[in-house]
Amino acid sequence: MHDQHRVLKQLQALLALPETTEEIAAWLELGVSLDFLEENARSDSVVLFLSAGHMYVHSVLAPTGAVSPPNFEDLTSWHADPWSSWSITYSANKTWISSPLESEASKSLRKGEQIVFMRGFExxxxxxxxxxxxxxxxxxxxLHFMPERNAWCRLDRLGDIEDVFRVVSLQEPGTKTPQGRVVLGSRKVLDQYAALTGATLVRLFDFTCILSERFSGWGSEDSDRRAHGENIQYRYGRMKGTASYGRGAQIIPTATTLEEVSRAFWHDDEDKQHATFIAYDRKHDQVREISCAPDALANYFTKSDKPWEVTPAFFKPEVLLKYKSDREKYKLDHRSIGCRGAWYLKTYDVNEEGQVHTYLGYLNKLPFEEQLHWKQYNEAPKGGISERALKTDLYGTWDESYDPLLSLKAKLRRLEEIHAPWWTLRGKDLPDRVHYPATASPDEWAEELLNLDQLLVEGFEEKVLRAKGIELGEQPQDQMRSLGLLQxxxxxxxxxxxxAGRIVAPLKSLHQLRSKAKGHAGGESAKVLRQSILQEHGTLREHYRALAQACDESLAIITNTLQPA
Incomplete structure (x- = not known):
């Protein structure tokens, strides 16, 4: 993205009309514009199309054999433009589909591929x-087109959205007046595609500089053929001191090979960096700094002095907050973490001491940058791994222990599946948003109370419950809301x-806590509330667990009453 900004800034400077005599002379000689093409060919963001001011650029991927060596006399005869496309061509005896470059004047380009297409829906x-x-x-x-970015995008190795081809509308400096349009493309992607297809990028350009106040029309201008560096040649003409033009082609050699592309896709982990972590080396019964690199670890079936792949490393609970703060990018499950299309941590858990733990053999699957995120929260173990992790990860057995939050989610999932009329899931992502607080942070605790309330309490259908109460012979008051109607x-x-009041009490408590904790997080009343909860439960996490259990038990009774099997 930084390189795109730099290229756009260069273009805006190029498109500004010259003022001094020296600037005008240099502008008419086209040197600055051609220097830009030469430098941009080495940029990460390549100008593939440009129509603005005095500059016009259009790009084609030509068969490498057709431009090695390049026939610049043929190439400068081009008349390709991005409005060309596939079309039906017919004569008296034949009808066929013609390609965009089939009738191109330059023979070198006829079997090439056009990259940018301009289209219009009349x-x-x-x-x-x-x-x-x-x-x-x-x-x-x-690549996928994202209208809000006006770009064709993909996810990078860290799961962030990356602009690969981007369309930018240019404006006159200091105004909103349209000046033209430019299409930028990733040099890396273009090189890989060129290598895969045996092609070379050819950039066609037509620069026409006119001082309108002096120009009265083209006459007997001076003209000749010129070269600019090794890979640019053009036809140059000028009306002295008034106007000039340059029409030519630029060859941009492919900066990679098919073998390198193959290696990048098949062996992309060969040069991957790996972090070291303080971990409990179970094989040697010691806590020490250990690399998570695959070649530094061994599995159970390999005779080796190396630590096992299931060597646990322990982390402060704050390591999880990053994944809770960006739900669009990360999917945090109760035992795993995924980053959209980029990476996946197969398992983690929280031990009795509140430490998050996972294994070196899973950490090494993460991008190095993500490993560094975990490393900053790494600490020596304060206890062992959780009982659940011991059963499922090391003993390979099912963990059948009761988890109130998972049980509650399962009950709500069942209500959604059977389309219970008195409760509705308000958003498909709500179950994935609800987790135990990982830290002692009051803000995280308050956020998780809000998430649980939105999932559970806000799902109750007030109109249905009111009608149900009347059906059961009760007389609901007008001011009654969903929980009162439920009771x-x-x-x-x-x-x-x-x-009935005791059954509904946990739901009311959750709803009230959501308002007090989230709405008045920094207030004195919220502080007093948290102190009272800590005195009773020890930690905010344990309070949340107890509240989830109470809500789970209440929901079981409510479901058996309103939705009997």
């Missing part, structure tokens, strides 16, 4: 002029009023 103003990118290229590299339904179903 009669639809919003689609009167738009850009498409060569489809084989976008499909091969998994009334239980009374109508035969529960004593006090018993």
């Amino acid at each position: 009669g639809v103003p919003s689609r009167s002029s738009y850009v498409e990118i060569l489809q084989p290229l976008t499909h091969v590299f998994g 009334l339904c239980l009374v109508g179903a035969g529960f004593e009023e006090e018993h």
Whole structure:
């Protein structure tokens, strides 16, 4: 992205009209514009199309054999443009589909591939002029057009959205007046595609510089053929002191080989860095710094003095907050973490001391940058791994111990599956948002209370419960909300009023806590509330677990009453 900004800044400077005599002379000689092409050919962001001011650029991937060596006399005869596309061609005896470059004047380009396509949907103003990118290229590299970025994008190795081909509307400096349009492309992707298809990038350009106040038309201008460096040649013409033009071609040699592309896709982990972690070496019964690199570890079946792949490393619970703060990018499950299309941590857990733990053999699957995130929270173990992890990860047995939050989610999932009319899942992502607090942070605790309340309490259907209460012979008051109506339904179903109140109490407690903890997180009343909870439960995590258990038990009774099997 930084390189894109630099290229766009260079273009804006190039498109500004010269002012001094020296600037005008240099502008008419085209040297600055050609220098830009030469430098941009080495950039990470390559200009593939440009139509703005005095500059026009269009790009083609030509068969390497057709431009090695290049016939610049042929190449400078080009007349290709991005409005060319596949079309039906017919004569009296034949009808066929012709390619965009089939009738190109330059023989070197006829069997090439056009990269940028300009299209327009006649009669639809919003689609009167738009850009498409060569489809084989976008499909091969998994690119998708994102309108909000006006770019064809993919996920990078860290799961962030990366602009690979981007369309930018240029404006006159200091104004919103449209000046033109430019399409930028990733040099790395273009090189890989060129290597895969045996092609070379050819950039066609037409620069026309005119001082409008002096120009009265083209006449007997001076003209000749010129070269700029090794890979640019053009036809140059000028009306002295008034106007000039340069029409030519630039060869941009492919900076990679097919073998290098193959190695990048098949052996992309060969040069991967790996961090070291303080870990409990179970094989040698000692805590020490150990590399998580695959060649530094061994499995159970290999006779070796190296630590096992299931050597546990321990972390402060804050390591998880990053994944809770960006739900769009990360998927945090109760035992695993995924980053959209980029990486996956197969397992983690939290031990009795509140430490997050996982194994070196899984940490080495993460990108190095992600390993460093974990490393900053790494610490010596304060206890062993959790009982659940011991059973499932090391003994290979099922863990059948009760987990209130998982049990509660399972009950709600069942209600959603059977389409219970009195409870509705308000958002598909809500179950994935609800987790135990990992840290002692009041803000995290308050956020998790909010998430649980949105999942559970906000799902109750007030209209249905009101109708159900009337059906059961009760008379709901107008001001009653969902939890009051739920309690009334239980009374109508035969529960004593006090018993019905105890059943609904955990849900009311959750709803009230959500308001107090989240809405007044920094207030004195919230502080007093937290102190009271800590005195009773020891930690905010244990309080949350106890509240989840109470809600789970209440939901079981409510479901059996309102939705009997």
